[in-house]
Amino acid sequence: MQSKDHDVAIKYFDAIVVGAGLAGVCAAYQLRRSGISARILEAGGGVGGTWYHNRYPGARCDIESLDYSYSFSDELQQEWHWSERYASQPEILRYINHVVDRFDLRRDIQLNTRVTQASFDEAQERWVLVTDAGEVFAARYAIMATGVLSVTQVPSMKGLEDFKGEWFHTGDWPSQGVDVRGKRVGVIGTGSSATQLIPLVAEEAAHLYVFQRTANYTMPAQNHPTKPEVEKEWKQHYPDRRRFAWASGFGHNQVTNHLSGKEMTPEACLAELENRWRLGGLYMMRAFKDILTDAEVNDVAAEYVRGKIRAIVRDKETAEALCPRDLYIGTKRLCSGTNYYETFNRDNVTLVNVKNKPIDCVTGSGIQLVDGRSYELDVLIFATGFDAMTGAMTKINPLGRNGLSLREAWAEGPKTYLGLCMTGFPNMFVITGPGSPSVFSNMVTSIEQHVEWIVACIAYMKQHGFSLIEPTLHAQEEWTQHVTQMAGKTLYAKSRNSWFHGANIPGKPVVFMPYVGGVGNYYKKITQVADNGYEGFRLSAASATPEFSGH
Ligand code: NAP
Numbered sequence: 001m002q003s004k005d006h007d008v009a010i011k012y013f014d015a016i017v018v019g020a021g022l023a024g025v026c027a028a029y030q031l032r033r034s035g036i037s038a039r040i041l042e043a044g045g046g047v048g049g050t051w052y053h054n055r056y057p058g059a060r061c062d063i064e065s066l067d068y069s070y071s072f073s074d075e076l077q078q079e080w081h082w083s084e085r086y087a088s089q090p091e092i093l094r095y096i097n098h099v100v101d102r103f104d105l106r107r108d109i110q111l112n113t114r115v116t117q118a119s120f121d122e123a124q125e126r127w128v129l130v131t132d133a134g135e136v137f138a139a140r141y142a143i144m145a146t147g148v149l150s151v152t153q154v155p156s157m158k159g160l161e162d163f164k165g166e167w168f169h170t171g172d173w174p175s176q177g178v179d180v181r182g183k184r185v186g187v188i189g190t191g192s193s194a195t196q197l198i199p200l201v202a203e204e205a206a207h208l209y210v211f212q213r214t215a216n217y218t219m220p221a222q223n224h225p226t227k228p229e230v231e232k233e234w235k236q237h238y239p240d241r242r243r244f245a246w247a248s249g250f251g252h253n254q255v256t257n258h259l260s261g262k263e264m265t266p267e268a269c270l271a272e273l274e275n276r277w278r279l280g281g282l283y284m285m286r287a288f289k290d291i292l293t294d295a296e297v298n299d300v301a302a303e304y305v306r307g308k309i310r311a312i313v314r315d316k317e318t319a320e321a322l323c324p325r326d327l328y329i330g331t332k333r334l335c336s337g338t339n340y341y342e343t344f345n346r347d348n349v350t351l352v353n354v355k356n357k358p359i360d361c362v363t364g365s366g367i368q369l370v371d372g373r374s375y376e377l378d379v380l381i382f383a384t385g386f387d388a389m390t391g392a393m394t395k396i397n398p399l400g401r402n403g404l405s406l407r408e409a410w411a412e413g414p415k416t417y418l419g420l421c422m423t424g425f426p427n428m429f430v431i432t433g434p435g436s437p438s439v440f441s442n443m444v445t446s447i448e449q450h451v452e453w454i455v456a457c458i459a460y461m462k463q464h465g466f467s468l469i470e471p472t473l474h475a476q477e478e479w480t481q482h483v484t485q486m487a488g489k490t491l492y493a494k495s496r497n498s499w500f501h502g503a504n505i506p507g508k509p510v511v512f513m514p515y516v517g518g519v520g521n522y523y524k525k526i527t528q529v530a531d532n533g534y535e536g537f538r539l540s541a542a543s544a545t546p547e548f549s550g551h
Helices: 022-033 074-079 089-102 192-204 228-236 238-247 266-279 281-286 295-312 316-322 391-396 443-464 473-488 519-531
Strands: 010-018 038-041 115-121 126-131 136-144 166-169 184-188 207-212 218-220 335-337 349-353 359-362 366-369 374-376 379-382 428-430 466-471 537-541
Touching: 010 022, 010 126, 022 038, 022 089, 022 443, 038 136, 074 238, 115 391, 136 391, 184 192, 184 366, 184 374, 192 207, 192 335, 218 281, 228 238, 238 443, 238 519, 266 281, 266 295, 295 316, 316 349, 428 443, 443 466, 443 519, 466 473
Parallel strands: 010 038, 010 136, 136 428, 166 379, 184 207, 184 379, 207 349, 218 335
Antiparallel strands: 115 126, 126 136, 359 366, 366 374, 466 537
16 A cells, blocks of 8 residues: 555555564464454564574474464364474474464565564554565554564674684574584583583584583473373363463463472472473473572472482583582573483583683684683584563664653663553553563463453454553553562572573663563453453543554
8 A cells, every 4th residue: 555645655554563483473363363454574584483593403392392382273283293292493383384374374474574663653643664675564553573582692702703614693593504514513502502402413513512601400301202192182171271371370281389398308309309300391490389489499409400410421520510500490591401411421522611711702713711721613603592582672672652762761671561561652562571471481372362462452442442552651660560579589589690680681781571470370460451441551542543454
């Protein structure tokens, strides 16, 4: 559709969705179903978001596949077969593409299109979004499905431009893969991405150097092919399974021990920990109800894992270096991998502890530490994480009312109402934004809860003749304080050196970003807000009649 008052052809929709990862695809489906016209703009060359870009060897989800999947279509969940307990990146990407094709969503999705500007046109009561190709879109609603771990962080390291080998970031892995066979490879980082990648790279590289600054806790994933009886049981009881997940603490079906570690005998604690180790991955964090609130209970679990590391890793010095210290288990995101600690028993793997003797620079031929030690490398892999939760939003830096920029609004840390909306940014919704359970949950559950809420809100506004929705400052302040207060009751408040706090990005305010009050409680809260006529929001009737309809 042509604009009447501009030279550029503006394309009008009811809603623009930014991003076609799991959140954007879910939004595409639900908006279509509700008759709300939408265009989904995706920077990548394909759909999938996180699962499109994180193609590093070993990338897989650490929530069980049967749980980490959409619930919005029973046909879909019945017909799709997950081949493994924890799906690999290629399988999840196939799944997302399947969903897009099965529900004919591709025609609403525009790939290779990066949104570079978003500004609220107060007179017309609409968002205007500009892309890197200079296209202009206008829509009453802007739905930001920009992802929480989508802006990669390569630490500034002097000399990187001189490196003669190849270097990569795990979150921006080339689609053709990286050939490490017979090469000297360095991996910087020992978080979730690194712990998945390291064992596989070690199998092919001539030598692998792992540069570790902070040892984290890595659980064995205990992955295996999907058991037919498990799949059958899930498919028979999917509605119950989903209901359970939506009302649970973390948005999935992992069972929690409802006892405090202090109510149990040492023998019972040990048995529980052994059971959690066998169950694998994130199950460890459900070992005791107070594992994340009581330092002593947390230490019982931490010491148990340190014992496992010492039992697996043969070289004593390496084992000790791999043992996390001064770090409550789970306060840096728990890692889940396969043969991670075992990999350090290989002759071609060297752990380089850069905690006290950090990396000084990258040279033409490798890495040099401050003490002068140097490592010759052909390939350097940054597994150094992301500008999490806010990075993708502040990169676009939307301009709201009176030209207020999101970077200004979030200068002291992100402020949202319910992790969904921001004062000063009417009709903008963030899917799994800061202040919602988000990274603290099964992301697919949190995405579906948000999309359901947003689409219902838009439908409500249409039905009641409202054109604008915006949280009151009071509601936003109260919610932001509540998010901080909830985190303050946990060990996260004492362990601020993590991306949960934004501490991995120089200059970023150190504020705990996700909501830890539980997925089920959170869902109750947002449902109640909507049922009470969107309490905490200001809704206003249309004062302008912009042209919205188009495809
Ligand atoms: P991350 O957890 O932020 O880990 C980054 C690693 O790089 C840390 O070990 C960090 O050390 C290190 N690092 C950063 N800058 C450094 C420097 N200048 N020198 C030395 N070391 C440096 O990033 P990630 O592993 O990509 O994971 C991010 C999140 O993505 C995870 O926490 C998880 O939520 C998600 N994820 C999930 C899965 C899964 O489902 N299995 C897989 C991958 C990622 P410090 O700790 O000392 O800062």
